Amino acid sequence: MNNQTKCLEAEEIDITCSPSFYKKVNLNFWESLHSIWEKFVRQLLADPNELQVTQKVDRHGNIYWQAYDPVTGKSFASGSEVDVSMWIEQLYRY
Incomplete structure (x- = not known):
């Protein structure tokens, strides 16, 4: 073992002081x-009986669509906008 080995001290950097951090x-x-x-504001002004369609992202980063009809209590989710549109059309067809 060599006694001339020197350990360098870690340099401390305070990132909280940098303007870009702030x-x-x-x-x-x-x-x-x-x-x-x-x-x-959107929730406050929304009609509680209006169909709700939202775009969401799951924990894996996949985008999907969710639709909910508060009048019937039915909901539908799909990765395809077209599927959600078809579900809405079928829901209100009758």
Whole structure:
């Protein structure tokens, strides 16, 4: 073993002091707040009996569509917009 081996001390970097860090955190905060506000207003103004169709993303990153009819209590989900459209048409056909 060599006694002349020196260990270098880790250099500490305080990322919280960088202006770009604050910009990113601040931007993410305001984007999140804006998104919450939009959802709140949309929910507040929505007709409770209106058909609801939303695009969602599952935990694997796959995009799918979900439709819900509060009048009948029926719902349908599919990865295809066309399938959801056909379900809606069938729902209101009768």
